[in-house]
Every structure is written in structure tokens, then in C-alpha cells.
Amino acid sequence: MHPPTTRGIITQVTLCAATTGVNYACSCNTALQQALDRGIPDLHQGMCQFPRGGQTLLSMSDFSMKDKDLESGLARVETQDLTYSEYLGLDAILGAQHPRADPPHHDEMLFIVQHQIAELWFKLSLHELRAALDMIRNDHLEPCIKIIARIKMVQQQLFSQWAVLETLTPVEYVQMRDVLGTASGFQSLQYRQFEFALGNKNRSMLDIHGVGTAGGRALAEWLNRPSIYDEFLRHLARNGHDVPEDRVNRDWGEAYTSHPGVVKVFKRIYENPQRYWDAYDVSEKLVDLEENFQLWRFRHMKTVERIIGYKSGTGGSSGVPFLRRALEIQFFPELLEVRTEIQA
Numbered sequence: 001m002h003p004p005t006t007r008g009i010i011t012q013v014t015l016c017a018a019t020t021g022v023n024y025a026c027s028c029n030t031a032l033q034q035a036l037d038r039g040i041p042d043l044h045q046g047m048c049q050f051p052r053g054g055q056t057l058l059s060m061s062d063f064s065m066k067d068k069d070l071e072s073g074l075a076r077v078e079t080q081d082l083t084y085s086e087y088l089g090l091d092a093i094l095g096a097q098h099p100r101a102d103p104p105h106h107d108e109m110l111f112i113v114q115h116q117i118a119e120l121w122f123k124l125s126l127h128e129l130r131a132a133l134d135m136i137r138n139d140h141l142e143p144c145i146k147i148i149a150r151i152k153m154v155q156q157q158l159f160s161q162w163a164v165l166e167t168l169t170p171v172e173y174v175q176m177r178d179v180l181g182t183a184s185g186f187q188s189l190q191y192r193q194f195e196f197a198l199g200n201k202n203r204s205m206l207d208i209h210g211v212g213t214a215g216g217r218a219l220a221e222w223l224n225r226p227s228i229y230d231e232f233l234r235h236l237a238r239n240g241h242d243v244p245e246d247r248v249n250r251d252w253g254e255a256y257t258s259h260p261g262v263v264k265v266f267k268r269i270y271e272n273p274q275r276y277w278d279a280y281d282v283s284e285k286l287v288d289l290e291e292n293f294q295l296w297r298f299r300h301m302k303t304v305e306r307i308i309g310y311k312s313g314t315g316g317s318s319g320v321p322f323l324r325r326a327l328e329i330q331f332f333p334e335l336l337e338v339r340t341e342i343q344a
């Protein structure tokens, strides 16, 4: 997080990549300070570019290595009414890593942090999805498009994150496999809620989490409400599209199945994007969400394959074969089927 710059004078600074190996683009002084801290020797006019239109009130000589004095407006943390750490609950978050290996295993921290970060992104995704569902329910597609775009970016973070875990070798994993016991991502409540929100409903997951437990109840809530796709189809029906009745009023807890009538609806939308722009745009955003979800699944499966091979999982599944089967799951079947129907 960048603190707001007290001087507000730099709109963007790009340090010449050829010289520094790094591009810094930042709306505050922090990135620049980081560059200085990393020992970039000399920042003079010739090495830097300011974008056209950027308000540049500092001369480059202000960025010399010796200029590290703090600004007078910056106060000691303990004197602040609300601190960074308090606002973000950092004591709780940074105190929530409890490695179990004895003697300690260096890589266990990576394993824990990686999962925790994914759970935080799941949390944000669910928060955003809740808002998106409300918007579609109220026929406000435009703000919903923005929300879905944000979820898409979160999914990209989740996807990229696998690269960090891929640095864990098979040997490192087996050395700490025992401490994981029967814990598995398969038990992730938020992941399952995310899937339900997107439409991959599976009632048997309630048993896994325990009917009547807090987790089971939280899951049942997402199971028994319309998914984002259900809400979208209902929106289309309200707005003059001929969506089959049994696709707009159904048992939301059951898995959605494709219907030729819905393919027809999407064919009309896809062949007339200008006329149905918002509906078309949401459709494409949903395809993005599904694709990103599948990419995450795929990379999870490949990461698992390279770390544990074909051993069974800590959650009790066959491991890679189990994860591979999930790659067949579709959330929004007609949005893919319609592409086969589209003619020139």
C-alpha cells in the first residue's frame, strides 16, 4: 500500500528500464524511494522520462541518494490515532501461521502462506460476487460488468500464484507431508461457495462439511440461492428474451443442465451484439470467469502432479485423476454451445 504523498507532485515516474532493469510507475514517492533504497546509483535527467501531461514539480536533483530525509508531515506510528497494523488487523493475519513440523521445516511457511493468500482472494471474490448477484437481480448490468472484471483480475492473481508453489520440490513436500495429516484444500468452504455461486451445485458437498454445522449452513446458503448464471437468465427473461420457464424457476440447489431454448436466446444476443450490448458483454465476462476458473483448476492439477505425482491426496481422493475429472465441469454450458450455432 502506498501512503498518499503529502506533496502530491509526481503523477508518474518511469525509471529507464535499460539502466535500472526495472520500470517504476507509481502515483506516489514510495516507488522512487524503493529504487533509491535498492541502490540505483544515480538518477539524473537523462535516465528518466516523465509522461506527457505529468505534473513534474520536482527536479531530478531532488532524487539524489543523499536525499532521504523524512518529510515533516510524517509522524511516529505510536502517535497515530489509527495505525496501518490496526486498520488491517495485521496482528491476527500475521499471527495466523502455525507451522507444525518438528523439527521445523523451512518450506512449511510457503505452504501455509500460499493457501492463506488463496483463501483471502476467495473471500474477496465471494464479496464481489454477492454484489454482482444483487446488481443483476436489480437489472443493473453495467456496474455488474465492472465487478466481474475485478473478479477476473483476482482470478489472474490466483492463477499466477501457482508459480510460487511450483518452487516446492517433491522431496521438500514429502518431508513435511505428515504434518498436513488429513487437511486438504478439498475442505475449503470458500472455494465450494465460489463454485456454487458460479453454478457448479453439488448437494453432496453439504455432507462433507456437515449438515447443521456452521460450515454446512454457510454452504447451504449458497447452494439454495440462484447462481450468477441463474440470475442472468432471469434478467434476460424479464427483459423480453424467451428463456424457458424451467430455467428461470427451478430448484436452485440442483445442478444446472443445458437447454436448447437458452442456446437460442444467446444466439440472438451474439448475432446482434449492438442491440443487446449489455447482455452480450455480461455473457462474455461470464465466459472469462469460467475460463479463468478452469485455468486455475488446470494449474492446480499440474502443480500437484509435479509435486506428488500420482499419490493419493491428503483429503482421501485419488489425487491427480480426481483433479483432472473436474476439468470437464462447465458452469455456463449454453454460452459455449452457442458458438457452434453462430453462422456468418
Ligand code: HEM
Pocket: 114, 115, 118, 119, 165, 168, 173, 184, 185, 186, 187, 188, 191, 300, 304, 307, 308, 312, 313, 314, 315, 316, 317, 318, 319, 320, 322, 323, 326
Ligand atoms: C503442494 C501443494 C498442493 C497439493 C499437493 C495439493 C493436492 C491436492 C489434492 C490431491 C486434492 C484432491 C483432494 C485430496 O485428496 O486432497 C486437492 C484439492 C484441492 N486443493 Fe490442493 N493441493 C495443493 C495446494 C493447494 C493450494 C495452494 C490451494 C489453494 C487454496 C489448494 C486448493 C485445493 C482445492 C480448492 C481443492 C478441491 C478441488 C475440487 O474439489 O475440485 N490446493 N489438492
